[in-house]
Amino acid sequence: MGTGFFGKVLWINLTEESFEEETVSEEIYRQYLGGYGLAVKFIFENMPVKIDPLSPESIFGFFPGLLTGTAAPFSGRYMLAGKSPLTGTWGDSNSGGTFGPEIKKCGYDAILFKGAAKTPKYVLIIEDKKELLDASEIWGLDIIETESILKDKHGKFIKTAAIGQAGEKLSKISGIANDRGRIAARAGLGAIMGSKKLKTLVLKGNKKISIYNKDKFLDLVKIYNKNGKKGEPGKFFKSILKSVPNLAKTLRRFRIGFKGPPNIIRKIYRIYGTCVGNTIASETNDSPIKNWSGIGMYDFPFKKSKALSANKIIKYKIREWGCYGCPVQCGGILKIPELNLEETHQPEYETCCSFGALLLNNDLMSIFEINELCNRAAIDTISTGATIAFAIECFENGILTKEDTNDLELVWGNSKAIIELVKMIINRKGIGDILADGSKIAAEKIGNESVNYAITSLGSEIPMHNPRFFPSLAFTYNYDPTPGRHTAASIDYIDMGSINKFQKGFKLPKGWKKNEKKKQKCQKLVTSFHQVLSSVGLCSFSTLFGPYPFIDLINNFTGWNISIDELIEIGLRIQTLRQSFTLREGIDIANNKLPGRVSGHPPDKRGPTKGVSVEYEDFYKGYCYEMGWNPKNGYPLKETLKDLDLEFVIKDLY
Numbered sequence: 001m002g003t004g005f006f007g008k009v010l011w012i013n014l015t016e017e018s019f020e021e022e023t024v025s026e027e028i029y030r031q032y033l034g035g036y037g038l039a040v041k042f043i044f045e046n047m048p049v050k051i052d053p054l055s056p057e058s059i060f061g062f063f064p065g066l067l068t069g070t071a072a073p074f075s076g077r078y079m080l081a082g083k084s085p086l087t088g089t090w091g092d093s094n095s096g097g098t099f100g101p102e103i104k105k106c107g108y109d110a111i112l113f114k115g116a117a118k119t120p121k122y123v124l125i126i127e128d129k130k131e132l133l134d135a136s137e138i139w140g141l142d143i144i145e146t147e148s149i150l151k152d153k154h155g156k157f158i159k160t161a162a163i164g165q166a167g168e169k170l171s172k173i174s175g176i177a178n179d180r181g182r183i184a185a186r187a188g189l190g191a192i193m194g195s196k197k198l199k200t201l202v203l204k205g206n207k208k209i210s211i212y213n214k215d216k217f218l219d220l221v222k223i224y225n226k227n228g229k230k231g232e233p234g235k236f237f238k239s240i241l242k243s244v245p246n247l248a249k250t251l252r253r254f255r256i257g258f259k260g261p262p263n264i265i266r267k268i269y270r271i272y273g274t275c276v277g278n279t280i281a282s283e284t285n286d287s288p289i290k291n292w293s294g295i296g297m298y299d300f301p302f303k304k305s306k307a308l309s310a311n312k313i314i315k316y317k318i319r320e321w322g323c324y325g326c327p328v329q330c331g332g333i334l335k336i337p338e339l340n341l342e343e344t345h346q347p348e349y350e351t352c353c354s355f356g357a358l359l360l361n362n363d364l365m366s367i368f369e370i371n372e373l374c375n376r377a378a379i380d381t382i383s384t385g386a387t388i389a390f391a392i393e394c395f396e397n398g399i400l401t402k403e404d405t406n407d408l409e410l411v412w413g414n415s416k417a418i419i420e421l422v423k424m425i426i427n428r429k430g431i432g433d434i435l436a437d438g439s440k441i442a443a444e445k446i447g448n449e450s451v452n453y454a455i456t457s458l459g460s461e462i463p464m465h466n467p468r469f470f471p472s473l474a475f476t477y478n479y480d481p482t483p484g485r486h487t488a489a490s491i492d493y494i495d496m497g498s499i500n501k502f503q504k505g506f507k508l509p510k511g512w513k514k515n516e517k518k519k520q521k522c523q524k525l526v527t528s529f530h531q532v533l534s535s536v537g538l539c540s541f542s543t544l545f546g547p548y549p550f551i552d553l554i555n556n557f558t559g560w561n562i563s564i565d566e567l568i569e570i571g572l573r574i575q576t577l578r579q580s581f582t583l584r585e586g587i588d589i590a591n592n593k594l595p596g597r598v599s600g601h602p603p604d605k606r607g608p609t610k611g612v613s614v615e616y617e618d619f620y621k622g623y624c625y626e627m628g629w630n631p632k633n634g635y636p637l638k639e640t641l642k643d644l645d646l647e648f649v650i651k652d653l654y
């Protein structure tokens, strides 16, 4: 066994209340790395086909990345994976903070669950002690209350990943939260944990991660972090940075978007976090407006969106917050006296937009309050906001009435009603019970043309970036094996960073933007690279900040001599297996179709994305060809499966 990994994963059988370690060979790490890679290998091979994801037979797990727990910058993430209760497809989601490293400190490269407990339980792993304990005292509590009680009981250094009320009530848009409100939110995986009556994992490890060439590894980290401090913007630039969120109209006029030199982007992330996009994305029409039916500069213009400006948000910041080992620290902890909130996580762009521009709501206090409510309940803010947008449009069109909504006046921008509806969804009260599983399932129950207002891909609410602005997002939203995700690799979206500078040897071919064939090849490359990045445990933002010693860190960690080509092949293997999982479940992903509002059918008649309709079907066919998949149905060809050492898939697909 090499170094850099523990060579074992932990299986917890909740029915039998047993713990079992499984040894993993070095070859598996070399083929799948960790994170999403290990996840798809284990879950594909162990999950019974076409079962209900909320049944005891369903398996799911926590998978830290290969480098998670080390000093490698941005490497603190863990991935959750299983079959999505929301879409029935492959489901994965990830979160930063400090929980991922703790899994490693417990001596495991993953923790997987099968079976289901009869009564609420939590898993306690402290050093070498492993127990399944009664959770009746914390069942029904939110994730912050849960963490506080468990810290009193087991010590302040424990780390938890818990479901809140949403997961307990099997909401298909619920997630799992660590660090008092950082959520692996998408794909509805919190409901799986709820169905297994598993409230939380409580971890405190004492194992050291072995590093093949520790001195060199730490040198690489030191140099990277030192270089990151260079190029600090001068006084002039700093004063410009202060006004970035207010430059929204100028950025739109000159079509500047979000690009910029890595040191400036780094600084912007550090100062503002992702909510720097609140005003800019709204103005440029990257943000979906009014349930995807509006145009930012007319329906939610700067004079309105500026109420949600990042400048206004960071006024409440009392300290920086970031994930384990991150030199940027893009998060923040806020104190909101108006809401009696001593400490709350700074809302991310996705949250601000889901409850802001999407609902024409510019009441900043309501965004803070909703963010705290959703974090505590561990529910996905994208899906919750989008489902409320759906409900408002149903109300506007007489499909829902005050009788259905407990007298709530569900109109655009009514922040009080929006807050109440969030609470009803979390607690499955009244109409909230129908909405708690997302808009597609709600539309099936409500009927009456309401399906027209459910803006989803295979049931997953579409995130807060517009394919009319980043065209290849239509492709990833529609066709990724976990559909409806902005964090899947879309070439246009990824191009906003400095991907070409990130790792020596990884370069997109010149002229790809103007040549469809080249663009499809690039899409294959970034899809693979993105899978590798996640499997190593790196935050997607890491590619925005300039050159990174990616391969050198992996090799000095493991003792391998891996090349960029081998890494690309690993990424292809992971994506092909994710695809195979979704196909094996009987999902006809190749014939999926986005709502016309998302792809611009019909196109906008005015505004920054006037006349833009995104055609993505032919692009997918070309991409399938590049991936070695059948362009007609997305099935990986047998030869491709053999070439990628995925022969075991053939019997399932053919």
Ligand code: SF4
Pocket: 074, 075, 076, 096, 097, 321, 322, 323, 326, 327, 328, 329, 330, 331, 539, 540, 541, 542
């Ligand atoms: S950039 Fe932000 S999200 Fe990414 S690792 Fe750092 S703190 Fe976490």
